[in-house]
Amino acid sequence: MRFEGLTKNEDFLKREFDNRYFSICLYYLSTVCNEDDIFDKLISPFYLSSSSDDYVKYLRSFPNCSLHTGDDEGTERLLDGFVMVALNGSMLSVRMKDFKSRSVSESTEENVLQGPKDGLNEDIHTSMNLIRNRYKSESLRMESHSAGSKSKIKLMLLFDEQLADAHALSELKEKLSHIHVDLIQSAGQLQKNLIKSRFNLFPLFLTTERPDRVVKNLAEGKIVILIEGSSWALIGPAAFFDFFKSMDDPVQMPVIGQFMLFIRYVALVITLVLPALYIAIISYSPDLLKVQFALLVAGSRMSVPFPSYVEIMFMLIMTEFLIEASIRLPKTISPTATTVGGLILGQAATEAGLVAEVMIIVISAVAISNFVIPVNSMHQAIRVIRYPLIILASFLGTIGVVLGLLALIAYLCNLRSLGKPYMKLL
Amino acid sequence: MLMPLSGCAFEDIDRRAFVTSIGIDSSEVKDKKYSVILKISMSKGDPKVIGSDFLMLQVNCNSISEGLDLLRAMSDKKLEYGHVKVLLFGEEVARKDISLAVDYFMRRPDIQKIAYLGVGKPNAYELLRFKPKEEAVAGSYFFYAFERSRMQSPFVYAVPLYDASRRITTPGLDLTIPVMAYVHDDLQINQIALFDKKKLKVELASDESKLLKLLIAGVHNDTLTLKTKDGVFSVTTEDGESDYKLAIGQGKAKAFFSIKMKGALIERMDDSGVITEDIKKTLEQKAEEQLQKNVLQLLIKLKEEGLDPLGFGLRYRSRHWDHSNEVKSWSAIYPELEFQVKVQYKIKEN
Numbered sequence: 001m002r003f004e005g006l007t008k009n010e011d012f013l014k015r016e017f018d019n020r021y022f023s024i025c026l027y028y029l030s031t032v033c034n035e036d037d038i039f040d041k042l043i044s045p046f047y048l049s050s051s052s053d054d055y056v057k058y059l060r061s062f063p064n065c066s067l068h069t070g071d072d073e074g075t076e077r078l079l080d081g082f083v084m085v086a087l088n089g090s091m092l093s094v095r096m097k098d099f100k101s102r103s104v105s106e107s108t109e110e111n112v113l114q115g116p117k118d119g120l121n122e123d124i125h126t127s128m129n130l131i132r133n134r135y136k137s138e139s140l141r142m143e144s145h146s147a148g149s150k151s152k153i154k155l156m157l158l159f160d161e162q163l164a165d166a167h168a169l170s171e172l173k174e175k176l177s178h179i180h181v182d183l184i185q186s187a188g189q190l191q192k193n194l195i196k197s198r199f200n201l202f203p204l205f206l207t208t209e210r211p212d213r214v215v216k217n218l219a220e221g222k223i224v225i226l227i228e229g230s231s232w233a234l235i236g237p238a239a240f241f242d243f244f245k246s247m248d249d250p251v252q253m254p255v256i257g258q259f260m261l262f263i264r265y266v267a268l269v270i271t272l273v274l275p276a277l278y279i280a281i282i283s284y285s286p287d288l289l290k291v292q293f294a295l296l297v298a299g300s301r302m303s304v305p306f307p308s309y310v311e312i313m314f315m316l317i318m319t320e321f322l323i324e325a326s327i328r329l330p331k332t333i334s335p336t337a338t339t340v341g342g343l344i345l346g347q348a349a350t351e352a353g354l355v356a357e358v359m360i361i362v363i364s365a366v367a368i369s370n371f372v373i374p375v376n377s378m379h380q381a382i383r384v385i386r387y388p389l390i391i392l393a394s395f396l397g398t399i400g401v402v403l404g405l406l407a408l409i410a411y412l413c414n415l416r417s418l419g420k421p422y423m424k425l426l
Numbered sequence: 427m428l429m430p431l432s433g434c435a436f437e438d439i440d441r442r443a444f445v446t447s448i449g450i451d452s453s454e455v456k457d458k459k460y461s462v463i464l465k466i467s468m469s470k471g472d473p474k475v476i477g478s479d480f481l482m483l484q485v486n487c488n489s490i491s492e493g494l495d496l497l498r499a500m501s502d503k504k505l506e507y508g509h510v511k512v513l514l515f516g517e518e519v520a521r522k523d524i525s526l527a528v529d530y531f532m533r534r535p536d537i538q539k540i541a542y543l544g545v546g547k548p549n550a551y552e553l554l555r556f557k558p559k560e561e562a563v564a565g566s567y568f569f570y571a572f573e574r575s576r577m578q579s580p581f582v583y584a585v586p587l588y589d590a591s592r593r594i595t596t597p598g599l600d601l602t603i604p605v606m607a608y609v610h611d612d613l614q615i616n617q618i619a620l621f622d623k624k625k626l627k628v629e630l631a632s633d634e635s636k637l638l639k640l641l642i643a644g645v646h647n648d649t650l651t652l653k654t655k656d657g658v659f660s661v662t663t664e665d666g667e668s669d670y671k672l673a674i675g676q677g678k679a680k681a682f683f684s685i686k687m688k689g690a691l692i693e694r695m696d697d698s699g700v701i702t703e704d705i706k707k708t709l710e711q712k713a714e715e716q717l718q719k720n721v722l723q724l725l726i727k728l729k730e731e732g733l734d735p736l737g738f739g740l741r742y743r744s745r746h747w748d749h750s751n752e753v754k755s756w757s758a759i760y761p762e763l764e765f766q767v768k769v770q771y772k773i774k775e776n
Contacts, residue, residue: 282439287508287536291467292562294444294509298469301440308438397435 003027003075003084012078017043022052027074027084034098038083042094052088059085064095076152099123102231104130107209109376114251119209124156124228130211131158135218139163145173147190150182155190156226158214163221168237168418172223187232188377190225194234201384203377204417206235206242213247223418237418241425243378244268267369272382275312276393276401278362282308284397296358303353309394311355315363316386318345323367440469443481443503446565449550450490450527451516458486460519460527462493464505465554467564480564482554490530507536511569513587514606516549520619520626525594532591539588542572545619545626547607556608568606571615575604580648581616581635594623597753598739602638605629620733628731637717637724640685641668641736650689652712656705660693661713661773672741680764681725681738685717689773706773713771725765738763 006012011031017024024046028038041062049055059065064082068074068091074084081097104126107119120127128142143157155176159169172194179193191205206222208214209231214224217235225234244264249257282301286294304311322341326334346360366386373379385408392400415422449463461484468479483500487493498505513531515524531537546553558567572584582604585593593601601621607614616632618639630638639645644667652659666687673680692701692709728735739756746752 283436285508286439286442286444286506287538291444291446291509291511291566294439295467295469295563298439298442298444301438302469304440307436394436 003078005075006078017046019047019049021050022055022087024055025086027078027086028082028096029078032079032081032098033083033096037096037098041096042083042085055087056092059092059094062094064093066093067091068093099125101126110208110210110213110247110374112210112246112248112251115247116210116212118211120211120214120226120231120233122229122231124154124226127211127226127231127233128156128158131214131218131224134211134215135160140218145176147176147179147193148182148184149180151184153184154228156228158218158224158226160218160221163219164223165221165237165418165420168420169223171418172225172236184227186230187225187227187234190227191234194236200415201381202240202412202415202422203243203375203381204236204238204415204422206238206375207232207377208235208375209233210247216247216250237420238422239417239420239424240412240422243375244373246374264372264374267372268382271366271369271373272386273389273401273405274362274366275316275386276389276404277398278312278359279308279390279393280398280401283394288398297356300356300358304356305353309390311359312362312390315349315355315359316366316390319363319367320383437504441503442506443501444469444506444509446480446509446563447512447514447554447568448507448510448531449514449516449546449554450519451546451549451551452518452522453486455486457488459488460490460493461486461551462490462497463551463554464497465565466501466505467509478557478561478564478566480557484551490527507534508538510537510541512542512544512565512572514544514546514550514553514568515603516551517545517547517626518549520545520603520621523624524621524626525624528587528590528594531587537587539586541587542569542584543587543590543603544568544572544606544615545603547605552608553606553613556613558613567613571613572604575615576643578646579615579639580645581632581639582618583639583643593621596740598734598741598743598756599737600734602642602735620728620731620735622731622733627733633720634724634727637721638735640666641670641683641721641724644668650713650716651695652709652716654705654708654712656708658695659705659709660695661689661709662691662693664688664690664774670736672738672745674742674759678764679759679762680766683721683725683765683767685721685767685769687713687717687769687771689713689771692773710771710773714769717769717771718767721767721769722765725767729760729763729765732760734760 003012006029009029011029013026013028013030015026017026026038026042045058046055049058068077068084074091074093077093078084081095081099082093083096085092085094101122104118104121106117118130120130132140137160139160139162141159141161145155145157146152147155157172175194181193184190184193187207191203191207195204206217214233214235218224222235222237227233244261246260249260252260281288282297289297318341322338325341326338329337346364349355350357350360370379370383373382389401389404392404396403413421413423443466445464446467447465449465451461451463453459453461464483466481466483468481483497485493485496485500487496494505515527531541532539561567575582575584585601585603590601590603593599600623603619603621604615605617605619607617616635618630618635619626620628620630636645636648644665645663646665648663648666650661650663652661666685668683668685670684671682673682689710694701738760739753742756742759743752748755
């Protein structure tokens with residue numbers, strides 16, 4: 001019996017056919033193959049051909065057809081959607097793969113106003129099709145790799161041979177070959193395995209589901225990794241400033257694009273520093289405020305029994321809950337939850353005297369500006385970085401904020417993405 | 427766990443009392459030198475309510491730091507000096523010595539160097555007690571009055587703390603501080619007090635203050651009353667600036683003043699009639715004569731008092747290399763200094 005490892009499976013089929021002249025035997029996994037294709041392309045021609053030689057010639061015309069002797073290689077092929085055809089004692093494999101996935105759909109996580117709407121696909125071939133059609137250059141290379149020791153997931157390395165940095169490429173290949181995990185299912189997981197350090201906060205690869213972003217980065221000499229079964233691509237080497245670009249920018253008029261970019265950096269500063277600065281100013285150096293405002297803040301804090309850091313931590317954690325909850329909730333409920341949480345909680349908290357009114361403004365400014373950062377993985381990082389700054393601010397005041405920011409910049413400057421400095425300006 | 431260990435610098439904003447102005451009077455108690463007054467603005471919760479409640483703390487003491495310490499014991503909150511915008515000296519203190527106080531405030535890190543200085547008449551306490559009908563924050567009335575005076579007032583120019591300190595320590599430049607007078611339940615700021623480094627020497631009349639402001643900072647929108655044979659006119663000066671040159675010759679020193687002014691609106695005060703080009707010409711001439719006479723008078727007055735708010739001495743020092751002797755040689759030159767004033771007055775078409 002052949003393919004013993006697979007025979008116990010319900011979906012493993014062994015079918016024998018006989019016409020007047022010769023007989024064949026097909027082995028395949030019905031779940032990964034297209035049975036209609038098998039019937040049309042393998043079985044019907046079999047009954048029409050009069051000699052085994054003719055049939056072998058016909059099989060040879062399939063693009064992925066190959067001859068096998070060993071069982072091991074055959075098993076791997078079967079799992080990948082090939083049909084094994086046994087005739088006259090030899091074994092030929094023919095690809096009849098059926099990959100069930102969405103058809104090309106809109107990208108949902110990276111929305112743009114103008115510009116193409118389609119997103120990458122779980123099916124690696126569809127994604128490659130989208131990319132090839134946008135980047136028609138003979139120097140575009142597609143290299144196939146695999147990762148994961150238990151489940152071999154196909155990775156596709158895309159780069160422009162003339163533009164891509166050779167060092168970065170060889171470093172990436174080296175890293176890919178050193179991944180020893182059982183299972184890789186998504187771009188994020190792959191990225192985590194490519195970055196060794198456990199405490200790394202910032203994404204060192206750009207993740208995207210937009211083919212136009214992939215193509216733009218290819219043209220800039222970046223390397224793209226497509227992952228079978230994931231609609232997200234990894235792009236490296238990435239710089240910190242890449243994470244603030246939206247695919248809307250090239251569409252806009254230059255001045256408007258620049259303005260949008262500027263707005264995003266302002267939002268970054270606000271979301272990062274404002275909570276810490278609130279504590280530092282309120283509790284250490286109120287002389288930074290205008291005197292009218294200082295008195296107003298003092299007045300609105302009169303009823304608040306807690307020190308400023310307790311107040312801000314309470315509200316920040318509440319907003320984190322709110323964000324987490326609205327991601328996990330079903331789409332039909334989440335608007336209600338946000339309204340209840342955001343509006344009513346904020347209003348009630350000030351009226352109950354738990355937090356000052358100015359605080360609510362600070363918190364909502366922080367929450368809103370966080371979402372201005374276009375790339376998801378970056379705004380997650382920024383969300384976490386706030387808290388060390390808050391702790392520093394509550395111990396050391398404004399100096400703490402400055403120290404924290406200095407440390408952050410030093411840390412960012414120390415990071416490398418595929419050997420390229422992370423804080424590289426473009 | 428570590429959170430409560432944030433140290434003594436941590437003090438929430440609602441536990442701080444914001445001092446907006448500091449007044450210094452001479453004490454009525456026998457062996458005390460000063461009476462220090464703090465005006466503390468009360469915080470308010472509702473932004474819709476316009477109003478400025480304040481608290482005044484007063485203490486008699488021998489030094490300002492001692493006074494501020496005593497005041498600290500009088501408040502349940504931390505006294506926050508970061509928002510002190512006005513430092514008022516009572517007239518009596520000003521006539522004795524203010525240089526030590528200015529020096530103290532200058533060196534205190536928490537008092538902003540842009541705080542404005544004023545001489546309070548009759549004393550600082552009366553002025554600080556003054557509560558205007560509308561005020562955003564207690565004490566902001568003074569601050570805005572000074573701030574505005576930089577551009578708007580024809581009478582005085584505001585002197586911030588850093589400038590005062592500079593004027594006290596620099597030889598060849600004398601301190602001037604605006605006088606705030608409390609007259610008939612109202613504030614008037616239209617006089618300049620001249621200091622001889624440490625103490626108040628002369629209070630200029632408001633007319634003289636106007637001219638001094640013209641010479642030092644220039645004026646905007648000032649009115650000049652002129653009598654001619656055609657009648658009495660009132661001319662608004664839109665813009666005026668002055669410049670001078672020092673010429674030190676053999677044994678004789680002379681200061682050449684050149685003043686340029688632009689007049690705009692003319693108001694006829696006795697009867698109505700068309701203002702012709704001829705009248706404009708005569709008005710220009712008259713204005714020039716009148717200004718020249720008055721400026722010359724003021725300069726001579728300053729010279730005779732031995733005061734130098736314009737900084738002739740500094741100008742002299744900046745153009746001579748003899749560092750060790752220049753102060754001495756200037757003090758010999760200044761009493762002999764002669765002035766020549768040239769005024770150009772142009773009335774615009776309108």
